[in-house]
Amino acid sequence: MVDLYNPTPEHRQLREMVRAFAEKEVEAQALEHDRTETFNVALHRMAGELGLLGVTAGEDVGGAGMDAVASCIVHEELSAVDPGFCLAYLAHSLLFVNNLNVNGTDAQRQKYLPDAVNGRTVCGMCMSEPGAGTDVLGLRTTARRDGESYVLNGAKMWITNGAISKTELGDAFLVYARMEGAGRSELTMFVVEKGMPGFSLGQKIEDKLGMRASTTAELVFENCVVPADSRVGEENTAMLCMMRNLEIERVGLAAMSVGIARRSVEVMNGYARDRTSFGEPLNRFGQIQRHIAEGYAEYMAGRAYTYAVAGAIGLGESGNRLDTDGVKLFCSTMGKNVADRAIQVLGGYGYVGEYTVERLWRDAKLLEIGGGTLEAHQKNMTRDLSRRDKLL
Numbered sequence: 001m002v003d004l005y006n007p008t009p010e011h012r013q014l015r016e017m018v019r020a021f022a023e024k025e026v027e028a029q030a031l032e033h034d035r036t037e038t039f040n041v042a043l044h045r046m047a048g049e050l051g052l053l054g055v056t057a058g059e060d061v062g063g064a065g066m067d068a069v070a071s072c073i074v075h076e077e078l079s080a081v082d083p084g085f086c087l088a089y090l091a092h093s094l095l096f097v098n099n100l101n102v103n104g105t106d107a108q109r110q111k112y113l114p115d116a117v118n119g120r121t122v123c124g125m126c127m128s129e130p131g132a133g134t135d136v137l138g139l140r141t142t143a144r145r146d147g148e149s150y151v152l153n154g155a156k157m158w159i160t161n162g163a164i165s166k167t168e169l170g171d172a173f174l175v176y177a178r179m180e181g182a183g184r185s186e187l188t189m190f191v192v193e194k195g196m197p198g199f200s201l202g203q204k205i206e207d208k209l210g211m212r213a214s215t216t217a218e219l220v221f222e223n224c225v226v227p228a229d230s231r232v233g234e235e236n237t238a239m240l241c242m243m244r245n246l247e248i249e250r251v252g253l254a255a256m257s258v259g260i261a262r263r264s265v266e267v268m269n270g271y272a273r274d275r276t277s278f279g280e281p282l283n284r285f286g287q288i289q290r291h292i293a294e295g296y297a298e299y300m301a302g303r304a305y306t307y308a309v310a311g312a313i314g315l316g317e318s319g320n321r322l323d324t325d326g327v328k329l330f331c332s333t334m335g336k337n338v339a340d341r342a343i344q345v346l347g348g349y350g351y352v353g354e355y356t357v358e359r360l361w362r363d364a365k366l367l368e369i370g371g372g373t374l375e376a377h378q379k380n381m382t383r384d385l386s387r388r389d390k391l392l
């Protein structure tokens, strides 16, 4: 029988390796970085040494050359212990590394990816702006050609890995902008590095509800001068890069929710077996059984949908929006609800840090917003479904 979640021996080995790393190294630091709202750069470098940062990147740049299922495996396993660290992992490994691996030239891949893959750099992707999120084509960052350079002006908001501390920028970013005078859907993408003139950290955003182990920042481009060979793809054609990358991002985010749900089921199951009330284990009460059994079934449904979609898509493809939005729509709310069930089963103990589920619940909420809101998925999916009479 085909194992949907580990279709080859390499996938199974990857899962075992990441789970061991997550349980030994990631778990130990998760609560501390949530409390202090700090990104663990040393752990990021360790993930690089293990080959996780380049799991989908080409072997010629030091990557493992694996597929979307492998990416899901890493996201599920890391998120089961620390969704905040995993969000930073996603921004680096999918939004930057995989994006550039798919859309960049060989020269750009060779310049940026070896350092990104081994963890020497911390990278991300800049799409959202203070005034444009869901309406991403409303972005206002501009680019203008000036001899052998481009000049960028604008601000990007909510950028994961934008800062690695309160004052220090991340290392390199894929930035979507619009050439002056270009049409609404005519976007152009650039790699912008720390140190390029006019590129600065606006602010590190503090007091997030969850995902506090990842940093979020506003980045500013003020007459920012970028060499012409930092343009990724042709002018005005980056919409396709964005669509390709959003699809794989959404599958990765869905896998994060699956990890949150799995951990939540494990926690409530163990607790309800051990804790007694009125002289009986909690799991003898029907209302508690409902949380455990329904939570498990919801988790399994989301997990099967996620891995089925991941197994069907290529990393450089687009055109799978219905189901890449679909897994994110279903799993993000599923993960949040299963974490909520776990808190309820644990009562007061669920409400504090010791049993992890309060952190998972706070982290889970972001997945209904980042990488596309629930409402954006509903809109996209209804549009795609309206073109079909019959479903496969």
Ligand SMILES: Cc1cc2nc3c(=O)[nH]c(=O)nc-3n(C[C@H](O)[C@H](O)[C@H](O)COP(=O)(O)OP(=O)(O)OC[C@H]3O[C@@H](n4cnc5c(N)ncnc54)[C@H](O)[C@@H]3O)c2cc1C
Pocket: 091, 124, 125, 126, 127, 128, 131, 132, 133, 134, 135, 157, 158, 159, 160, 161, 208, 211, 216, 366, 369, 370, 371, 372, 373, 374, 375, 376, 379
């Ligand atoms: C922690 C965190 C990390 C992030 N990381 C990144 C990153 O690394 N890179 C990046 O580019 N972005 C990132 N984002 C941004 C994220 O993708 C956006 O927050 C998201 O796309 C929503 O945009 P918005 O916040 O501007 O909300 P808005 O688009 O203003 O939406 C507000 C509300 O209105 C609803 N809405 C808007 N338009 C419609 C419509 N047509 N129909 C119905 N409802 C609508 C939305 O669904 C939402 O409920 C991050 C955000 C957070 C919070």
